Amino acid sequence: MKKRVAILISGRGSNMTALIEAAKAHDYPAEIALVVSNRPDAAGLERARSSGIPTAVIDHTLFGSDRATFEQLLDKELRDHGIDLVCLAGFMRLLTPWFVNRWSGRMLNIHPSLLPQFKGLDTHRRALEAGVKRHGTTVHFVVPEMDAGPIVAQDSIAVHASDTEETLAVRVLELEHQIYPRALRAVAEGRTTV
Ligand code: GRF
Numbered sequence: 001m002k003k004r005v006a007i008l009i010s011g012r013g014s015n016m017t018a019l020i021e022a023a024k025a026h027d028y029p030a031e032i033a034l035v036v037s038n039r040p041d042a043a044g045l046e047r048a049r050s051s052g053i054p055t056a057v058i059d060h061t062l063f064g065s066d067r068a069t070f071e072q073l074l075d076k077e078l079r080d081h082g083i084d085l086v087c088l089a090g091f092m093r094l095l096t097p098w099f100v101n102r103w104s105g106r107m108l109n110i111h112p113s114l115l116p117q118f119k120g121l122d123t124h125r126r127a128l129e130a131g132v133k134r135h136g137t138t139v140h141f142v143v144p145e146m147d148a149g150p151i152v153a154q155d156s157i158a159v160h161a162s163d164t165e166e167t168l169a170v171r172v173l174e175l176e177h178q179i180y181p182r183a184l185r186a187v188a189e190g191r192t193t194v
Helices: 014-022 043-050 067-080 097-102 123-130 165-188
Strands: 003-009 030-037 055-057 085-088 107-111 134-141 151-158
Touching (some): 003 067, 014 085, 030 165, 067 097, 085 165, 151 165
Parallel strands (some): 030 055
């Protein structure tokens, strides 16, 4: 049985698209059963719809500071769709320990740095400022602490003297599109667990 996967997005959804494409392979152990966005205008929603994937919008702005109600609705949406695994893909909402613990060991995130270096935002700028020779991306299980969970997969590129935030972003994103489908495969097949 293929694992039923939900992808949570807030924006363009290029990692979501990479996962959707990978999941088209007959031998891929997961199917993308749902895409949820917390922003009604996320460009990725249209991409998901055009691939025939059910979508849902849970607009966090309607709940103000009430994270609990937002997350209860999100949790219900996932359960109503029989979701086994959740992939965060550019989902720009911090999740509370309540939600994270409900999906513990079953929720992945992709982050544009070689964790534990450069948690948080502006990773490419900070990598350049730090003068690192290699930079990359990490897929990890989500735990309550941000960008801190057990690592499933990483890959890296060489940083060149001529690199800018923009050139790094392009090369790291290419890596992300390769490692996220590989990492999800490993987790869906039960080869990688916490
Ligand atoms: C990626 O760089 C990912 O690592 C980070 O947010 C970005 C999402 O890009 N978490 P996209 O929406 O998948 O194109």
